[in-house]
Amino acid sequence: MKVLQPKTTSHQLENYEATKENFDWNQVKEAFSWHKTGQVNLAYEAIDRHVNEGLGNKPALLYSDAERDETYTFRQLKDLSNQAGNMLKDLGVEKGDRVFIFMPRSPELYVSLLGTIKIGAVVGPLFEAFMKDAVKARLEDSESKVLVTTPDLLPRVPLDELPHLEKVVVVGNELPDGEKFVSYFDKMKAASKESAVEWVDLEDGLILHYTSGSTGKPKGVYHVHNSMLQHYQTAKWVLDLKEDDTYWCTADPGWVTGTSYGIFGPWLNGVTNVVRGGRFSPQDWYETLEKYKVTVWYSAPTAFRMLMAADPNIKEMYDLSSVRHILSVGEPLNPEVVRWGVEAFDRRIHDTWWMTETGAMLICNYPGEPIKPGSMGKPFPGVEAAIINDHGEELPPNEMGNLAVKAGWPSMMRKVWKNEEKFNEYFAIDGWYVSGDTAYRDEEGYFWFQGRNDDVINTAGERVGPFEIESKLVEHRAVAEAGVIGKPDPVRGHIIKAFISLRDGYTQDDELIDEIKQFIKKELSAHAMPREIEFKEKLPKTRSGKIMRRVLKAWELGEPVGDLSTMDD
Numbered sequence: 001m002k003v004l005q006p007k008t009t010s011h012q013l014e015n016y017e018a019t020k021e022n023f024d025w026n027q028v029k030e031a032f033s034w035h036k037t038g039q040v041n042l043a044y045e046a047i048d049r050h051v052n053e054g055l056g057n058k059p060a061l062l063y064s065d066a067e068r069d070e071t072y073t074f075r076q077l078k079d080l081s082n083q084a085g086n087m088l089k090d091l092g093v094e095k096g097d098r099v100f101i102f103m104p105r106s107p108e109l110y111v112s113l114l115g116t117i118k119i120g121a122v123v124g125p126l127f128e129a130f131m132k133d134a135v136k137a138r139l140e141d142s143e144s145k146v147l148v149t150t151p152d153l154l155p156r157v158p159l160d161e162l163p164h165l166e167k168v169v170v171v172g173n174e175l176p177d178g179e180k181f182v183s184y185f186d187k188m189k190a191a192s193k194e195s196a197v198e199w200v201d202l203e204d205g206l207i208l209h210y211t212s213g214s215t216g217k218p219k220g221v222y223h224v225h226n227s228m229l230q231h232y233q234t235a236k237w238v239l240d241l242k243e244d245d246t247y248w249c250t251a252d253p254g255w256v257t258g259t260s261y262g263i264f265g266p267w268l269n270g271v272t273n274v275v276r277g278g279r280f281s282p283q284d285w286y287e288t289l290e291k292y293k294v295t296v297w298y299s300a301p302t303a304f305r306m307l308m309a310a311d312p313n314i315k316e317m318y319d320l321s322s323v324r325h326i327l328s329v330g331e332p333l334n335p336e337v338v339r340w341g342v343e344a345f346d347r348r349i350h351d352t353w354w355m356t357e358t359g360a361m362l363i364c365n366y367p368g369e370p371i372k373p374g375s376m377g378k379p380f381p382g383v384e385a386a387i388i389n390d391h392g393e394e395l396p397p398n399e400m401g402n403l404a405v406k407a408g409w410p411s412m413m414r415k416v417w418k419n420e421e422k423f424n425e426y427f428a429i430d431g432w433y434v435s436g437d438t439a440y441r442d443e444e445g446y447f448w449f450q451g452r453n454d455d456v457i458n459t460a461g462e463r464v465g466p467f468e469i470e471s472k473l474v475e476h477r478a479v480a481e482a483g484v485i486g487k488p489d490p491v492r493g494h495i496i497k498a499f500i501s502l503r504d505g506y507t508q509d510d511e512l513i514d515e516i517k518q519f520i521k522k523e524l525s526a527h528a529m530p531r532e533i534e535f536k537e538k539l540p541k542t543r544s545g546k547i548m549r550r551v552l553k554a555w556e557l558g559e560p561v562g563d564l565s566t567m568d569d
């Protein structure tokens with residue numbers, strides 16, 4: 001096993017073992033102004049506080065897309081987020097209310113999100129690719145009071161079916177007729193720049209991120225302001241952020257990486273943050289790295305694999321020498337990709353492991369520490385991770401089992417919105433948070449990811465629940481039954497494959513395949529669309545009628561199907 005040694009050590013976390021011995025989360029509290037004042041608010045801590053400490057003119061947000069190219073200082077973000085907060089208060093939003101934001105990346109998204117948090121409301125960012133059903137499910141479950149969105153996305157918001165939604169803030173030039181609509185730009189212009197900050201408790205609500213499980217509806221994972229302890233410290237020691245860094249996290253705020261590390265981590269550290277709007281292309285990404293002289297870059301294996309697959313001449317056109325630290329999250333980071341990173345950037349890519357539910361990084365590779373390509377690294381100081389069996393007993397090195405974490409790290413989710421039962425399922429083994437991932441730990445304490453132990457599909461770094469897609473598929477007039485699995489794919493990690501049995505009177509052809517794909521794309525979202533569809537006379541089911549996805553998977557991979565005793569004839 002080749003271990004990649006660091007070339008330079010970081011001055012942030014110099015010795016993992018020594019730090020781990022002495023670390024205590026209480027020490028981190030001293031980094032925040034509430035340690036002295038007793039007044040808590042994450043948005044204040046991420047923005048206003050830096051202005052008060054003399055960083056007002058420092059660029060906070062460097063935003064660009066195909067049409068816009070803008071810089072916002074910490075002072076500008078302070079003023080704008082105050083305006084957004086005051087606008088929302090004016091619309092009747094109070095502490096604890098939910099405000100959802102459904103729009104593509106843009107400065108207005110970041111401003112609205114900070115404004116919501118500033119007034120103590122709970123923000124819910126929705127990925128722009130969601131279609132009507134996905135949007136409805138989330139706004140309905142969260143009972144969101146206000147939605148911030150764009151004219152383009154409005155048709156996907158079923159207003160008549162959302163009785164709790166009182167106002168829709170439209171970020172655009174035209175305002176549709178109807179008393180629920182208000183204009184973002186008009187309201188912002190009229191809103192005061194006076195502080196909108198509401199002081200909260202560390203255990204008050206911050207953000208709701210919806211995420212898929214293997215069964216049932218998406219779950220609203222609820223995080224609180226206390227998470228800032230971990231956002232801040234992991235950004236320091238793992239992202240290795242320093243005052244003069246220019247940092248780029250490629251994730252959209254619709255996913256947890258795009259908020260914890262696309263917003264909170266860097267800004268709590270007062271670091272300049274790059275946001276690139278629009279879609280992925282190798283040219284665009286390399287250009288972004290070059291244009292801003294990005295020093296720290298946090299992305300995902302899928303993106304790295306797409307860059308790897310692109311014409312190598314493209315990369316040669318850009319000066320990427322500013323990049324000093326690269327990190328990855330979301331899916332297994334293939335050793336091949338780590339090796340590519342060394343070749344292409346002369347940098348080791350540092351894998352990090354965590355989940356929507358964990359709120360922040362838990363197992364990581366650290367600057368200055370050796371990396372074993374293919375391993376997720378070691379637990380963050382103050383985090384106790386282990387491999388346990390189903391009875392909660394810790395397993396010895398190199399034995400595969402449940403990847404679990406001792407409950408109580410600062411950014412742990414505090415509830416699953418309106419679903420205590422789901423929340424408790426994670427903590428069914430005494431004292432442990434059971435992640436749903438399987439892994440092993442080697443003798444040196446490095447963790448190695450092995451897979452999910454449920455049917456959740458990780459496609460291009462995004463978690464997709466098969467149940468949601470299956471439910472949608474059977475709404476199509478031709479579909480009798482559907483079973484959905486993840487099929488291994490060299491670039492996306494997995495692609496979604498659907499097995500479908502048709503209703504009487506329908507015949508399988510390419511046109512129908514295309515129609516069904518488009519149906520999912522339109523009704524759910526582009527990333528939920530099955531890239532492959534295979535028709536079957538009948539699907540394998542248990543006697544109780546559950547589709548046996550593991551049998552579909554075994555068929556697909558040409559592997560033995562295993563125990564079929566529960567299968568229906």
Ligand code: 6R9
Pocket residue numbers: 211255256257328329330331332333351352353354355356357376435436437449451452458461462463
């Ligand atoms: C932050 C984020 C969580 C699931 C997680 C696991 C997979 C994340 C990984 C990884 C292998 C890594 N995952 N990081 N698998 N190596 N370094 O991705 O949150 O969208 O909730 O996904 O992603 O299966 O359980 P989320």
